[in-house]
Structures are given as structure tokens and as C-alpha cells.
Amino acid sequence: MVLDNLGSSLRSTMDTLRGKSRLDEEDVQEIVKEIQRSLLQADVEVGLVMDLSSNIEERALNEEPPGGTSARDHILKIVYEEMIEVVGESTELPLESQTIMLSGLQGSGKTTTAAKIAWWFSKKGLRPAVIQTDTFRPGSYQQAKQMAENAEVQFYGDPDAEDPVKIARDGLEATEDADVHIVDTAGRHALETELIDEIEEIEETVDPDRNLLVLDAAIGQGAKEQAREFDDAIGVDGVTITKLDGTAKGGGALTAVNETDSSIAFLGTGETVQDIERFEPDGFISRLLGMGDLKQLSERVERAMQETGEEEEDWEPEDMLQGSFTLKDMQRQMDAMSKMGPLDQVMDMIPGMGGGMMDQLPDDAMDVTQDRMRNFEVIMDSMTDEELEEPRSIGAQQVQRIARGSGTDEETVQELLQQHKMMDQTLNQFQGMGDGDMQRMMKKMQGGDGGGGMGGMGPFG
Numbered sequence: 001m002v003l004d005n006l007g008s009s010l011r012s013t014m015d016t017l018r019g020k021s022r023l024d025e026e027d028v029q030e031i032v033k034e035i036q037r038s039l040l041q042a043d044v045e046v047g048l049v050m051d052l053s054s055n056i057e058e059r060a061l062n063e064e065p066p067g068g069t070s071a072r073d074h075i076l077k078i079v080y081e082e083m084i085e086v087v088g089e090s091t092e093l094p095l096e097s098q099t100i101m102l103s104g105l106q107g108s109g110k111t112t113t114a115a116k117i118a119w120w121f122s123k124k125g126l127r128p129a130v131i132q133t134d135t136f137r138p139g140s141y142q143q144a145k146q147m148a149e150n151a152e153v154q155f156y157g158d159p160d161a162e163d164p165v166k167i168a169r170d171g172l173e174a175t176e177d178a179d180v181h182i183v184d185t186a187g188r189h190a191l192e193t194e195l196i197d198e199i200e201e202i203e204e205t206v207d208p209d210r211n212l213l214v215l216d217a218a219i220g221q222g223a224k225e226q227a228r229e230f231d232d233a234i235g236v237d238g239v240t241i242t243k244l245d246g247t248a249k250g251g252g253a254l255t256a257v258n259e260t261d262s263s264i265a266f267l268g269t270g271e272t273v274q275d276i277e278r279f280e281p282d283g284f285i286s287r288l289l290g291m292g293d294l295k296q297l298s299e300r301v302e303r304a305m306q307e308t309g310e311e312e313e314d315w316e317p318e319d320m321l322q323g324s325f326t327l328k329d330m331q332r333q334m335d336a337m338s339k340m341g342p343l344d345q346v347m348d349m350i351p352g353m354g355g356g357m358m359d360q361l362p363d364d365a366m367d368v369t370q371d372r373m374r375n376f377e378v379i380m381d382s383m384t385d386e387e388l389e390e391p392r393s394i395g396a397q398q399v400q401r402i403a404r405g406s407g408t409d410e411e412t413v414q415e416l417l418q419q420h421k422m423m424d425q426t427l428n429q430f431q432g433m434g435d436g437d438m439q440r441m442m443k444k445m446q447g448g449d450g451g452g453g454m455g456g457m458g459p460f461g
């Protein structure tokens with residue numbers, strides 16, 4: 001995704017610094033050149049690149065690395081801090097009643113993002129409603145309604161109305177019992193005056209707490225002008241970058257954030273309502289720089305485990321290694337993993353799996369895996385408690401019923417049972433092993449054959 005090349009090219013330059021305790025001017029210039037090249041390729045605006053690189057250069061040459069720190073770690077830290085400075089903190093989004101208005105050009109992903117944000121808030125325990133005011137694009141009403149249904153949130157729209165301002169007003173009234181209102185607006189091909197006038201009017205009526213600008217990651221240099229126009233008209237509080245799952249570069253969006261002096265709120269990473277994540281500068285930059293960080297991963301694992309554990313307090317992860325491994329355990333594990341974020345990003349944080357390793361996977365390998373996980377989740381939701389506890393007892397008739405109930409097919413149900421069986425067997429091998437054996441096995445999986453790399457986490461890779 002965004003700026004992917006930076007990690008690998010920077011890492012190889014950094015590797016030439018190994019063993020050095022001080023950097024000379026040439027080393028620093030080499031690194032700065034590498035960063036500039038990557039950022040410019042990723043469509044980050046020239047002025048921004050120059051500012052960033054001169055800050056890095058100045059600090060790298062003037063700051064003394066603290067005792068015991070290698071020159072390489074020192075400059076990595078500087079690059080990291082300066083990049084965090086550019087992307088800034090994530091847009092503040094308190095978990096309370098509020099109105100959020102989305103704006104952006106046609107096709108940037110507003111309608112999809114509205115449903116995604118609603119879904120995100122609903123998972124945090126709030127009651128969101130999506131209000132669709134787009135009277136410009138035929139089909140936007142149906143699309144928004146369908147997406148809101150997928151997100152299982154309230155929806156208001158009026159396919160026959162012509163005045164978006166009236167729809168917005170009526171929508172806020174009709175969804176009074178919701179606590180987070182997300183108002184989607186129409187896009188146009190370019191920044192026509194008409195669009196800006198309309199947005200200003202809706203903004204006045206809606207009086208949102210937050211204006212989020214939705215930007216396609218592929219936007220490039222055009223981001224600067226767009227961001228400025230929207231900012232002048234309604235004031236941009238935060239940016240949502242969409243389509244980061246594609247081949248897009250994303251640098252333009254960073255430029256937009258800088259131009260509007262705002263911040264990034266969310267990242268969109270796919271077409272379904274769950275494909276959204278809250279922007280976290282630390283993780284974002286770590287991944288960008290290809291710094292696989294097991295500590296961060298383990299914190300996430302722990303947090304996800306805690307959240308899952310809150311639902312069923314008597315469950316301990318160790319149980320999996322002791323007793324039998326049921327479908328319920330598998331469900332918990334998948335739940336924990338989905339709370340950690342998109343799989344490819346989790347993979348990136350595992351040493352040995354980050355950067356280059358991911359490049360070797362086919363482009364859609366991760367999508368398939370995530371789709372598969374989602375299918376598995378709905379299938380398990382259609383199972384009875386007994387079936388979850390005793391998957392081996394599931395016969396052909398039950399498979400038929402479960403497939404019907406979950407809206408999938410028998411083949412996928414069988415696939416899930418097969419996957420469970422594999423996991424069960426793998427875990428059986430872990431049982432009875434000493435700690436040393438376990439470590440050796442984990443090591444083999446991390447540095448080994450790629451396909452088994454996720455074995456320590458779960459076999460969804």
C-alpha cells in the first residue's frame with residue numbers, strides 16, 4: 001500500500017550503516033536522497049518532501065546519538081519522529097453523540113465510507129444513522145441503503161426528493177434516536193461552484209461537529225487544490241483516505257492533510273463495511289518504514305485477547321493448548337485477529353513476515369483470506385452451541401442446514417470444518433512439547449517456508 005517502496009529501499013540503505021557508530025555527511029545525504037525519492041514517487045508534494053528531508057538532515061548531523069545507540073538506530077528514530085510530525089495525530093473522535101459530514105469528489109468513496117464509519121461506531125456501542133443526501137448520482141440512494149443494511153445501522157434517504165438540504169434536515173429529524181449522525185453528500189467530477197455552494201448549504205443546516213474530507217488514495221497532486229477548496233468552503237477537520245488496499249500511492253492524501261492543517265481520521269482498505277481502520281500514526285509509520293515490531297504486535301494481541309476475554313471471562317488462551325480445540329476456540333481466535341486489524345498489516349508486524357515477504361504473496365492472497373475468515377464467521381454464527389463444541393459430530397444434514405442458515409454453500413462449511421481439523425492437529429503437535437521444542441518450531445515457522453509463517457498466530461495465512 002501507500003509508500004510501500006520506502007520500507008525496502010530505506011532498509012537496504014540502512015543496512016550499509018551497520019556497525020557504524022557515527023554518520024558522516026555522505027551517509028546522511030544518501031539516506032535523505034532515498035527518502036526523497038520514495039516520497040516523490042508516492043506523490044507527496046515537493047515542498048513537503050523538501051521540508052521533511054532538511055529536518056532529517058539537520059537533526060542527523062547535529063544530534064549526538066545517545067550512548068549505546070548505533071548510528072543506524074539513531075537515524076531511524078529521527079526519520080520516524082519527523083514522519084510522525086508530518087502525518088500528525090489521528091483526528092479526535094470522541095465516542096459520544098455527534099454529527100459527521102462527509103464531502104469529497106465523485107467516486108472518492110463517500111457513500112462506502114459513510115457506512116463504514118457507521119459500522120465502526122456501532123462496534124463501539126453507539127447507535128449511528130447514515131443520512132444520504134446525494135440527489136445527483138442515480139443509484140446512490142440504493143447503494144447507500146444497501147451499505148447501511150450491511151452495516152446494520154439506521155438509514156435515511158429520499159429517492160424522490162430533489163433538494164439535498166431538505167433531505168439532510170428531514171433525515172436528522174427522522175433519525176433523532178440515533179446518537180451519531182453521518183451525513184453523506186453528493187460528489188461531482190471536479191470542484192464545480194455548484195458543488196461547493198450545495199455543500200456549504202448542507203453544512204449550514206446540518207451544523208456538523210466534524211467535517212471529514214474523503215480522498216481516494218490515488219489522488220496525487222490534485223489533492224492539494226481539492227483540500228484547499230473544501231477547507232475554504234466548510235473547514236476540513238479530518239481526512240479519510242480510501243482504497244489503500246489498491247495499488248494507489250497515497251502521498252497526495254498526506255499533502256491534503258498538510259494543506260488543511262488537519263489530520264487523518266480513518267483509512268479505507270476495501271469495499272465492504274468492515275474494511276475500515278482508525279488511523280494510528282505510530283503503527284502507520286512503523287509499517288511504512290518496514291520496522292516489524294513484535295512488541296507492538298504482542299500489545300495488539302493482548303488487547304484483542306482482553307476484549308475477547310471480557311465476553312467470556314473463564315476462557316484462557318492456554319486452554320487451547322491443554323484441552324481439545326473446539327470451533328468455539330477457533331471463533332475466539334478469529335475474533336481476536338479481526339480486532340487486531342487487517343491481516344496483511346498484522347503480518348507486516350511479525351518479524352520475518354514484514355516488507356519483502358508480503359511482496360512475494362499474490363496481490364489478492366490477503367483478500368481471499370479475509371473473505372474466507374468472514375465467511376467462516378457467519379457460518380459459525382449459524383451453528384448451535386453443541387456443534388461449536390463438538391464439530392466432529394456435524395453430519396451431512398447439519399452441513400446443509402448451516403450452509404442455508406449462513407447464506408453460504410456446503411463446500412464452504414466443509415472447508416471450515418477442514419480448517420478446524422487442521423488447526424486441531426497442529427495444536428495437538430504443540431501439546432506435549434517442551435519449551436525448547438516450541439521455540440525451535442516457532443523459529444522455523446518465522447524464518448521458514450512462508451506458508452507456515454502464521455502458524456504461531458493461527459493458520460489463517
Ligand SMILES: Nc1nc2c(ncn2[C@@H]2O[C@H](COP(=O)(O)OP(=O)(O)OP(=O)(O)O)[C@@H](O)[C@H]2O)c(=O)[nH]1
Pocket residue numbers: 104105106107108109110111112113134137140143185186187188242243244245246268269270271275
Ligand atoms: N478497493 C476499495 N474500493 C473502495 C473503497 N472505498 C470505496 N471503494 C469503491 O469505490 C467506488 C466508489 O465509492 P462510492 O462510495 O460510491 O463513492 P462516492 O464518493 O460516494 O461516489 P459519488 O456518490 O459518485 O460521489 C465503489 O465501487 C466502492 O466500492 C476502499 O477503501 N477500497
